[in-house]
Amino acid sequence: MTKWIWRFLVDKNLLWAKVVRASHGEFVWENSGLSKVDGKRMQPGWWKNVVSICRGDEGKWMRDNVEVVLGDGELFSFWNDWWSGEGKLSELFPRLFRISDNRAGRIKSMGNWVEGSWTWNLGWSREPRGRELQQVQSLLSIINRRDLRVDNRDGWCWKAATNGVFSVKSAYETLSRERRQRNYQIKEDELTQISKIKAPAKVTLTAWKVIKGRLPTIDNLIRRQVAIQGPNLCVICNEWEESVEHLFFSCAKIEEVWKEVILWMGKQAVFHLKAKPHFNAFANLGKKEDVKFLTAVWCCVVWCIWKKRNECIFKQGSWSKERMVAEIKTRIWGWSSAFNLNQPNADFRRWNAAAQLQG
Ligand SMILES: [Zn+2]
Incomplete structure (x- = not known):
């Protein structure tokens, strides 16, 4: 199960991952697991099972071990992906999300590199006002904690392995370690x-x-x-x-x-x-x-x-x-x-x- 999720996350060009996107739509990674961008119900079947297991209690050990690694901002959606370390920005700042002029944009499209350092440039459909101005400050203080890296690509880190790369072996070892004390094992x-x-x-x-x-x-x-x-x-x-x-x-x-x-x-x-x-x-x-x-x-x-x-x-x-x-x-x-x-x-x-x- 974990292998499917992992490959789905890291390799967008896999044929089956494309097929999944074509039939179920786009997914983002949150601290609760994979979730659908459009919030529509998923077609029943294999992929739905994978997703629901990764979201349930059984998938907790996996979610605990997957971490977003911010690179050039090419892969993650600014508002919808779980990259900020605090939560999904569209949910933390719903009012700002509503007045954003780039709700589906990737992180990369929300700023520029100026002389080697990243500067945020969030676009609004109208000027933020009143309490929204405060919220913009809080938003900036959250996203400024994360560093973009021009020479690295966005990706995921599998924390259970020292090299950060997922393998079935390391997933299995993590899982068995967790289960050993309490569950039936042969x-x-x-x-x-x-x-x-x-x-x-x-x-x-x-x-x-x-x-x-x-x-x-x-x-x-x-x-x-x-x-x-x-x-x-x-x-x-x-x-x-x-x-x-x-x-x-x-x-x-x-x-x-x-x-x-x-x-x-x-x-x-x-x-x-x-x-x-x-x-x-x-x-x-x-x-x-x-x-x-x-x-x-x-x-x-x-x-x-x-x-x-x-x-x-x-x-x-x-x-x-x-x-x-x-x-x-x-x-x-x-x-x-x-x-x-x-x-x-x-x-x-x-x-x-x-x-x-x-x-
Ligand atoms: Zn057969």
Whole structure:
């Protein structure tokens, strides 16, 4: 999730970032996360999820680590971006914002370089008067604290990394550091831990193999130099080569299943593409009392994927997202009474419509 936000911020020329702008409009960075400039509602979908996670409690650690670095003023909007260190200027000085003659302007367009030093030149549609004059003074005292740099470009600094550049590794380390004390994490002794998950043993064993990368997926077979006949394609999408990461996490069709299951539990998330962080993130989607349920659901999903994959290869099975999601729900329902999971909902119809997590 953080990676998407970061790349969206720093690389405006990425194709997907352009597509996001074309369909959702322009965004600015605030201390509350990414926010839309025009305030209109966003289209539902992947990007909306990313944005809402970055704005919610879950995104706090990310917001704490992103800092605007002022350079030549080319990138940030003077009134709308969170660059001043105090807040969005359009919100701090709404009256001045109203009489500005350059409400959408970049910082760069609000002044000039005079003999090597920056001089503000804020334009007004009419002269400020009365209390507005005082506000202009306060505004200037805020923005004068920030230095523009003619030879540097505007950008963002990722405070968690010493070089200021975001990497998934540093984000993950920051996140795990924050979560380590309070949340469920899979530890070194994985098999013991996973075998305690409230699901049938064959299911938890498969989940463990997924996490350990020990399932005979095609990439693993090739690594073990087992001869493969026919194409190496993923049998679910028939587009990409099969690997543990692809089959269980990044295959577009499988992603849909995860999304649907998460939605059913009333959660929102975008996930890691590696098994272990994916499992950990999933286990921590809810409150502490939900861990038992969430870990069982995770195991159930990967087990159903593996079963379906084998059916497709060996028994000419066919793919249907709806059928898979229905199967997952039914299985969990079965286990939840057998394993006495923390599920208060005793009516299957209601359960099928929405898993009632406590969090
Ligand atoms: Zn696939």
